[in-house]
Amino acid sequence: MPTPLPPDWSDRLALDRAHVWHPFTQMQVHEADPPAAVVGGEGCDLLLDNGERVLDGISSWWTCLHGHGHPRLVGAMERQAARLDHVMFAGFTHEPALELVTRLRPRLPAPLTRAFFSDDGSTAVEVALKMAFQAQLQRGEAGRDRFGALRGGYHGDTLGAVGVGELENFMTGLFRPLLLACDRLEVPEDPRRELVPDLTGWAARLTTARADMAAFFAQHGPRLAAFIAEPLIQCAGGMRIWPPELLTELRAQCDAHGVYLIFDEVATGFGRTGTFLACEQAAVAPDLLCLSKGLTGGMLPLSITWATEELYGHFWGTPASGRAFLHGHSYTANPTACAVACASLALFDDEPVLAQAQVLAEALRSAFGALATHPAIRQARTLGAIGACRLVDPATGVAHAAEARFGWRLHRAALDRGLLVRPMGDCLYLLPPLSTPPARIAEAAETLLHLLG
Ligand SMILES: Cc1ncc(COP(=O)(O)O)c(C=O)c1O
Structure with missing residues (x-):
């Protein structure tokens, strides 16, 4: 023809x-x-x-x-759309979502046990920010009405996500009156990743960065609901690769100050940084983890915010307790997108x-x-x-x-x-x-x- x-x-x-x-x-x-x-x-x-x-x-x-x-993703999409294209996820569940959590869970840090579905990277971040704030309130920490974030970060374009991003980078400063209160911490780029590295003074800079982080938490820690960061590399922030040592330190500081740690692996997840998740390279687990983009291998929009059992526990109660997480989207856990995500994860299992x-x-x-x-x-x-x-x-x-x-x-x-x-x-x-x-x-x-x- x-x-x-x-x-x-x-x-x-x-x-x-x-x-x-x-x-x-x-x-x-x-x-x-x-x-x-x-x-x-x-x-x-x-x-x-x-x-x-x-x-x-x-x-x-x-x-x-x-x-x-990819034929396996196309096939999964066609089969699932023909069987059950979509159904609301409040009061209903379905096999593609259950298969997806089963496939994904073993690949995540062990403390992350609860999956909340949404549509894209920005909504995964919104969910994490809201969950952290509500969990703090419901564990009796009412004064934590601010967030911490890295300088130069980007976490999406909805207002919550813009509030924890670096406003000047994306010309989003005009939204300032509408945004969450956020304190920002600068971390140095890691010269060891450069192909022509200059390591002069690096050990001293790392020591200073650790001290800066401790000082930041001493000052702001008591007011923070959560700290959000892209582990190891700030992608939209200009592919700034930062040291794994500081990721370990960040976890320790969050623990010491009762601050939830959110890892935004929307861009870094699914093998991009050399490991399935970037946070594996520092052996650090967050309290909340945002996944999207590569979740469906890039075929359909879908995201998941994963939470620990500890955080989930703060939402547990009778309907009258008012402790539920009242958040959702029309396409939450869309079965077709979940089936494609399963096919993508199956490729990780079946192919190198x-x-x-x-x-x-x-x-x-x-x-x-x-x-x-x-x-x-x-x-x-x-x-x-x-x-x-x-x-x-x-x-x-x-x-x-x-x-x-x-x-x-x-x-x-x-x-x-x-x-x-x-x-x-x-x-x-x-x-x-x-x-x-x-x-x-x-x-x-x-x-x-x-x-x-
Ligand atoms: C780290 C990070 N978080 C969140 C987002 C927002 O994702 P989306 O564009 O799917 O809303 C992006 C998008 O580039 C991102 O890189």
Whole structure:
């Protein structure tokens, strides 16, 4: 059969321009520079309307794990949608949700025993923040009306999540009057992850960071309901890799001050950092854990906030006690999404997904090793299957001015050469599907080197 010609996208783009409002976008930009039209996804590639194949170098906002259109995920979705597409989850339960908790539980830190489902990363975070606050109230700690978070963090775009993120990074400061009260702690980046590391003074900096953390908790601890952090790497915060030693210290400080610890593994979970969860690398368990993105292998929206038995216990009581967690969403524990998540986890069991991630990690180390000495690059670093560096103007050695829109121009130029990258500020990174063949990473590095000149 002859391959059908791609449809003419010019009228479709006019429709997009007339009616669609895209996320994280100044829409005026699309007047001259319309969005790229994607007509398919195959393995680690996206297929564009012009017939080009593009390596999904950022896993479509860090969601895609096993490649696009994986037949086992597609099959699970089709079978489940035909059997039971959706049912409300208050007062009902179903097999895909039960299979999912059964598959996931053994892969999590042992204290996490209770799964609360929602829809995406932001709602997983909202749930964790609300749970922590209510649990503190119900254990008699009424004065804990603030949250702690890392400087430079990002936890989603709903108001609760924005409140614990770093406002200045995402130009969300205008929402300040509407936000939760949050105290922020700075942690240093870990130079040991850099491909050309400078460890001068590192031991002293780590000691200072520990002392800063202790001082932060001494000052703010009594008022905090919870402290939220992305373990080991602040992804949207600019792929800032921070030391595992401080993660251990954070757990100790939370324990000492009666503060719940929330790990947001929305981006770091499911093998991205080299282990199934990032927190495994410091052997630290949180009180609440947020999972989303890779939970369904990137096929459908779904999230889970996991809680410990201790925290869950504070919600236990008669209906009249008023202790229930009164929160839910229409699509909570959507059976189709749960079935796809089960299929994704089954792949972790049946295929060497984490070993593949290790191969990818090595390919990224070598790609960022090649980029590391380029005059337009600083601070090339990797953590598992994530590689990142800073883009600078080689003439000055400092970041390009925001008005130059260097990152956006690099994004568009790379797209024309078959590579999807989307720098965040001066941070250029690759975070491709775990199934990406190493040769494609080497190609991506060559493309970037070519574009950087
Ligand atoms: C660490 C982290 N938490 C939460 C979120 C929000 O997830 P979502 O975009 O699915 O709401 C993101 C999204 O990038 C994230 O990186």
